[in-house]
Amino acid sequence: MNAGEGLTAAEAAGAVPGDGPLAGAGAGAEARARAAVRAHLAEAFAAHPAPEVAWGLVLDGRLVDGENLDRAFRIASMTKSFTAAAVLGIRYGAIPAHRRLDLDDPIAEFVPEASAPIRAITVRDALTMAGGLPTDDPWADRLEAMTAAEFSELVTRSPLRRFAAGTGYEYSNLGYALLGRVIEEVTGRPYTEVVAEEILRPLGLESSGFDVAALPPAAVVPGFRRTADGGLEDLVPTRPGAFSAIGGLWSTVPDIAAWIGRLLDASAPVTAAGPAKESGDGAGADPWARPLRDIQQPQRFIGIDASAGGPSANSYGCGLHSSTDPVFGEFVHHSGGYPGFGSHMRWHPATRSAVIVFGDITYFPARTIATGAAEACVTALGCDRDPAGQPGAAVSAATEAGAETGESTEPAVTAEAEEQRAAAPTGERPAPSSEPLVDRLGVELPVAAESRRVAERVERLLRAWDDAEADALFSPNMDLDVPRAERRAVLDAVLAATGEAGAEVGGPEAGGSDSAGSGSGTADAAGDPPAVPDTATQHRHGAGEGASAGVPDVVWRSPTRARWTVHGPDATRTVALELNPFGQVQKLTVEAQGGAAQPALHR
Known part of the structure; x- marks a missing residue:
């Protein structure tokens, strides 16, 4: 691991209190x-290298091990837990305010200049990702430094919507802005x-902050992007602005460990003696206990994910995810992804353990790495099904004796489980429930005519x-994520690999049907490229089957996500x-498949 010094044995031994779940x-x-x-992370960091990584292990709510602990990384969307805590802190009186805040207040009360669809979103909708706004990661990641005036102008525009506010889940950075x-x-x-x-300083998170210029220069970790030729591009960090609430915080592993410890304390089970700390208006009460409990509670159900070794029920709280499976019970977690950084924090309330992982390269798979490490930790602590088949956390006497005598106590892990874990998605969020239905059942989704025209224009x-035309179609993040010249070079390689360069090819075909009459076109008399088939007629298709022969079309997996296939000569x-x-292209993937070379353009 290319990280700094780990905690010493003496430091680790003194870090765990004696009255938590591990006390016995x-x-x-x-x-x-x-x-x-450590074993899991060594293997994972070798498989997913980054210029610099940091990690931490929390047991009984305290940091007991880790590396690169004095380095500040951009934690990106992990910031949302602090934003949610601030909102609920205001709601419950932990943060002073000049007016009362109700979670069911509409955004219109605070952003009166916003367009009607935005004004109708409530504070609770935005907190729980239920505002109906489409996912916007690449676009929003580039907007942190936006001014207040620019933000006011932006929200006057009417956005695309996935669903009516309050009726579903869709991750939205704009909602947190x-x-x-x-x-x-x-x-x-x-x-x-x-x-x-109100949050960082009272908790002693002195190494965290929003303005990179205010942090000690020696502590700041640079972020990098891997270029198409495998090189590294150093990315200039953004400064605070109207979008800082979505992911603007810089922090260190010890500070995040302290944050997790505070959250674990707030959600600790009530003992027979009653709650040690309770929120409310009473004298001596902890006003933060209720806000910090609430942000961890599942509020908006996302779906069942069976991709990583077993069914997991996934929900969103307020700035935090909750995932529960039959073996380990509940993990609370959140990822962060910004240009140049990937991060993840994940804790297991039943054992009061947690893993934190940071990396300084775009799309660093911190979630996948931290998830495996957290499961390895919980397994080592003895968390397994109890005789009734329910999640539990207990270290058996035999296991403990084995550890003391030096005998092997490694838990058995099936090859199937390892394969499923390795194949698990690296993204933070499971796909919204509508998208699997598109694949499996051919459910048609309403798509704006303007969006359909964008897909046609992109293919041309x-x-x-x-x-x-690229300037007109692309969101500003596109050229920042992949410089125009680099994008063009990779696209040229894709077209050369498919044999399309200088050739006459057919239009896009959903799913890649290559039967006769499937949409192959020829240039007209003037030599112009063949027209892209009209996508106004949506068709049904089965999972992996694509369009019916002779019905070329763009397949919309959601009102903002589309895909299609073109058959080149090669x-x-x-x-x-x-x-x-707002209907601009924020992400574009073009791949050649089936040829001798398979170049790909992502984002």
């Missing part, structure tokens, strides 16, 4: 957990100041590039695009 397990449980996590504005309106203070003075652009080209909330 002895030192062997901690030793097993540390060994299991709106919450940043809510915090400012009710407190009369900048969002970054509220979080810093790919076959006959025009910078002015290979097949697949295209996938994603629109931002």
Whole structure:
């Protein structure tokens, strides 16, 4: 692992209190957990290298092991847990405000200039990702430094919507940017100041902050992007602004470990003596207990994920995810992904254990790495099904004895489980429930005519590039994520691999049907490229089967995500695009498949 010094044995031994779930397990449980996590991370970091990584292991709510602990990484969307805590802190009186905040207040009360669809979203909708706004990661990641005036102008525009507010789940950064504005309106203070003075400083998170220029230069980790030729591009960090509430915080492993410890304390089970700390208006009560409990509670059901070794019920709380499976019970977690960084924090309330992982390269798979490490930790601590088949956490006497005598106590892990874990998605969020239905049942989704026209224009652009047209179609993040010249070079390689360069090819075909009459076109008399088939007629299709022969079409997996296939003379080209909330292309993937070479353009 290319990280700094780990905690010493003395530091680790003094880090775990004696009254938590591990109190009766002895030192062997901690030793097993540390060994299991270190072994997993060594292998994972070797498989997914980054210029710099950091990690931490939390047991009984305290950091007991880790590396690169004095380095500050951009934690990106992990910031949302602090934003949600600030909103609920205002709601329950932990943060002073000049007006009362109700979670069912509409955004219209705080952002009156917003368009009607945005005004109808409530504070609760935004907190729980139920505002109906489409996923917007690549686009929103580039907007942190937006000014207040620019933000006010942006929200006057009417966005695309996935569903009516309050009726579903869809991850939205714009929704959390709106919450940043809510915090400012009710407190009369900048969002970054509220979080810093009301949350970070009281908790002693002195190594965390929103302005990279205010952090010690020697502590700041640079972020990198891997270029098409395998090189590294150093990315310039953004500064605080209207979108800081979505992911603007920089932090260290010890600070995040302290944050997790505070959250674990807030959600600890009530003992026979009653709750040690309770929120409310009474004297001596802890006003933060209720807000910090609430942000961890599942609020919006996402779906069942069976991709990683067993069914897991996934929900969103307020700025945090909750995943529960039959073996381990509940994990609470959140990832962060920004240009140049990937991060993840994941804790297991039953054992009060947690794993934190940071990496400084775009799309660093921190979630996959941390998930495996957290499961290895919990397994080493003895969490397994109890005789009734329910999740439990107990270290058996035999296991403890084995640890003390030096005998092997490694849990058995089936090859099937390892394969499923390795194949698990790296993204933070399971697909919304509508998207699997598109694949399996051929359910048709309503798609705006303007969005359909964007897909048609993108296909024409790919076959006959025009910078002015790209400027009109692309969201500003596109050229920042992949410089225009690099994008063009990779696209040229894709077209050469498929044999389309200089050739006459057919239009896009959903699913790649290659039967006769499937949409292959020829240039007209003027030599123009064949027209892209009209996508106004949506068709049904089965999972993996694509369109019916002779019905070429763009397949919309959601109102903002589309894909199609083009058959070139030598290979097949697949295209996938994603629109931002205002109908611009924020993500574009073009891949050649089936030829001798398989170049690909992502984002």
